[in-house]
Amino acid sequence: MLSIIGVAVFVEHTLESAPPASRRPMEATIARLGHLPPAVAKLASSPHLLEGFLRLSAAFEQTTLEPVAREVVVMTVATRNECHVCVAMHTGKLRALGAPDELIAELREQRPLTDERLEAIRQFALEVLRTAGEVADDELTAFFSHGYTRQNALEVVMGIGAYTMSTLANRLTRAAV
Incomplete structure (x- = not known):
């Protein structure tokens, strides 16, 4: 744990110790998961970041991307940013x-995916990150040729944004797996 003169820089908050504005999102997380993950407890130091991440990730869950495709985006960001918390949570x-073990291993090891359609979304996410969003027309065409839409792009x-926020904050706070 990082410390300044013996004091923890990022506290793993409880409902009692958290800033008042973080308590409602923490309670909602407990209600949804049955427990308070350590990463959420640390993000509670910033009510705005905590609320922003939880809302954005919930909105991402409602997108038109299939659930496994969404997880491919998340795992692509998580492995790229070396966020062990996100890798563990999203492996689960x-x-x-019901994702095959082979797919999970490929994602965790940052290898090309055997499933061509899922590999297309992984490659597209990597290209968005590599080019800071300035994806070339041929890369967009390749993504669309696998049945993805402009909305999906x-x-x-959106998924990259939500999970970049999460992975960077988890690493900064030294959140435990």
Whole structure:
């Protein structure tokens, strides 16, 4: 744990110690998951970041992308940013969705995916990140040729935004797996 003169820089808050504005989103997380993940407890130091991430990730869950495709976006960001918390959590989510072990291993190891359609979304997410959104026309065409839409392209950007926020904050706070 990072500290300044013996004091923890990022506290793992409880409902009692959290800033008042973080308590409602923390309670909602507990209600949804049955517990308070350590990462959420640390993000509670910033009510705005916590609320923003929870709202944006919930909105991402409502997009038109299929659940496994959404998880491919999340895992692409998580492995790229080396967020062990997100990799562990979303490995569990992929398993709950019935994703094959091979797909999970490929994502965790940042290898090309055997499933061509899912590989297209992984490559598109990497290209959005690599070019800061200035994806070339041929890359867009390749993405669309796998049945994805313009809406899906923007939803990938949304997922990248939500999980860039999460992965960077989890690493900064030294959130535990």
